[in-house]
Amino acid sequence: MAAAARAANAGMAVTIVDEGESLGGQYYRTRRLATGRGSPREFTRRFPSVRVLSETVLFDAPTSHSAAVWSQEHGAEVLSYDAVCVATGAYDRSVPVPGWTLPGVLTAGGAHTLAHGFRTGPGRRMVVAGAGPFLLPVACGLAAIGCSVELVDAASTREYLRGVRPALRNAPLLAEASWYGLQLAKHRVHLYRSGRVITRIHGEGRVESVTIQDVDSDWRGVCGTEVDVAADGVCLSFGFVPQLELPHLLGCSIRYQGESGDFAVVVDANMRTTIEAVFAAGETTGIAGVRVSRVEGQIAGLTAAFDAGVITRTRLQSEVEPLQRVARHLRVFSEWMRLAFRPRPGLWELAEPNTIVCRCEDVDLAQVDGALAANDVSLSAVKSDTRAGMGLCQGRVCGPYIVERLRETHAYRVPDGHLPWSVRPPIRRVPLSAWMQAYSEDR
Numbered sequence: 212m213a214a215a216a217r218a219a220n221a222g223m224a225v226t227i228v229d230e231g232e233s234l235g236g237q238y239y240r241t242r243r244l245a246t247g248r249g250s251p252r253e254f255t256r257r258f259p260s261v262r263v264l265s266e267t268v269l270f271d272a273p274t275s276h277s278a279a280v281w282s283q284e285h286g287a288e289v290l291s292y293d294a295v296c297v298a299t300g301a302y303d304r305s306v307p308v309p310g311w312t313l314p315g316v317l318t319a320g321g322a323h324t325l326a327h328g329f330r331t332g333p334g335r336r337m338v339v340a341g342a343g344p345f346l347l348p349v350a351c352g353l354a355a356i357g358c359s360v361e362l363v364d365a366a367s368t369r370e371y372l373r374g375v376r377p378a379l380r381n382a383p384l385l386a387e388a389s390w391y392g393l394q395l396a397k398h399r400v401h402l403y404r405s406g407r408v409i410t411r412i413h414g415e416g417r418v419e420s421v422t423i424q425d426v427d428s429d430w431r432g433v434c435g436t437e438v439d440v441a442a443d444g445v446c447l448s449f450g451f452v453p454q455l456e457l458p459h460l461l462g463c464s465i466r467y468q469g470e471s472g473d474f475a476v477v478v479d480a481n482m483r484t485t486i487e488a489v490f491a492a493g494e495t496t497g498i499a500g501v502r503v504s505r506v507e508g509q510i511a512g513l514t515a516a517f518d519a520g521v522i523t524r525t526r527l528q529s530e531v532e533p534l535q536r537v538a539r540h541l542r543v544f545s546e547w548m549r550l551a552f553r554p555r556p557g558l559w560e561l562a563e564p565n566t567i568v569c570r571c572e573d574v575d576l577a578q579v580d581g582a583l584a585a586n587d588v589s590l591s592a593v594k595s596d597t598r599a600g601m602g603l604c605q606g607r608v609c610g611p612y613i614v615e616r617l618r619e620t621h622a623y624r625v626p627d628g629h630l631p632w633s634v635r636p637p638i639r640r641v642p643l644s645a646w647m648q649a650y651s652e653d654r
């Protein structure tokens with residue numbers, strides 16, 4: 212939205228393609244679900260030169276300046292463009308734990324959407340577990356709809372205290388953190404267990420309890436500290452993984468930041484990727500939160516307008532430079548977050564041999580390890596031997612876990628410049644008729 216608004220104000224014709232019903236991605240969508248405001252119509256009233264294709268998926272990039280899109284209502288269409296800004300966001304990082312496939316276990320992002328948008332949760336007695344400040348809005352959201360909530364955070368209090376200095380330079384963040392603190396107190400989320408992880412989820416047919424264990428600095432369990440806690444719902448959140456299928460398909464260079472297990476599109480200060488006329492903004496350039504995403508979108512929109520010859524260099528500089536300063540300032544905190552709450556090796560050891568790691572194809576850890584023993588250490592070997600990553604989600608859920616597990620157990624080297632798992636169109640599920648319609652010769 213930020214990129215579209217800036218580019219439209221500069222005089223460009225803009226099309227937004229979003230598979231969501233309302234605009235604004237993860238952050239604004241949950242708020243809109245709750246308030247009922249923010250329809251695509253409202254946006255086009257403010258920015259008449261913007262065409263909004265909501266509930267529409269982009270499923271292929273057939274040539275360097277075209278995108279194939281499809282919606283239930285309008286069918287398939289191939290759009291031509293002079294420039295594209297990729298802002299496909301991120302999804303929850305899943306870490307397999309024994310019992311994580313039981314009904315009642317959700318990613319924290321999913322639970323948050325349920326709580327904020329539909330005022331319901333996966334259970335009434337909830338354990339919210341993972342690492343980092345994102346646990347706070349999830350816990351608050353569930354507590355606000357009447358769930359009892361226990362927070363289990365792998366990060367220790369010491370790790371949070373190290374963030375006080377970068378946070379002090381960021382007033383809105385401090386205000387947000389204080390607000391969440393007040394909400395937790397108001398809703399009596401008083402069971403806050405830091406430096407601990409869920410090591411097992413128990414239940415017959417659905418969640419009944421969890422085992423929680425203290426962890427060391429590598430987030431490995433400390434023997435003898437296990438405690439069982441009754442629960443009928445669990446949210447797991449170990450951060451987010453950028454959604455990079457589209458930039459990968461477009462040929463953009465992707466970097467891997469091994470210390471935090473993160474992939475991100477390579478961009479310059481103007482959000483240009485390594486491919487001409489392709490820009491990226493938001494979580495695709497590295498997980499950093501909504502404020503950074505918004506500023507990056509604005510920079511991308513303005514730069515696209517400049518590259519297309521719609522605005523002058525003077526205007527670009529006068530508008531983009533202040534935004535770049537804000538982005539640099541905000542990135543200090545997000546960099547601290549990235550490293551402070553990076554997943555640690557203990558997480559890759561939580562799954563047991565019979566724990567399912569690829570949910571789509573029902574592949575367990577023993578099968579993955581068996582494929583590695585018999586083959587080269589590569590994701591393709593695991594995939595072709597076990598079918599892990601070949602299902603509906605195309606490796607989005609199991610891919611990042613298997614990469615980290617391989618790094619940990621087999622010194623796997625992540626390739627440079629692109630995602631280690633293959634990406635092929637369609638990058639979103641579409642009916643065969645959409646494919647035929649988009650590529651028929653008499654289109």
Ligand SMILES: Cc1cc2nc3c(=O)[nH]c(=O)nc-3n(C[C@H](O)[C@H](O)[C@H](O)COP(=O)(O)OP(=O)(O)OC[C@H]3O[C@@H](n4cnc5c(N)ncnc54)[C@H](O)[C@@H]3O)c2cc1C
Nearest residue numbers: 229230231236237238268269299300323493494500501504
């Ligand atoms: C539940 C939740 C709560 C959060 N709370 C906070 C918070 O309190 N503070 C904070 O700073 N950050 C928060 N975040 C993070 C924040 O939402 C993100 O930083 C921000 O939304 C990133 O914006 P984005 O544009 O990069 O991606 P998103 O907001 O994720 O938007 C990506 C959009 O791309 C669309 N899309 C993806 N692929 C396709 C495709 N192939 N075809 C069509 N459309 C596609 C998606 O439908 C989505 O609308 C939260 C995130 C979640 C999930």
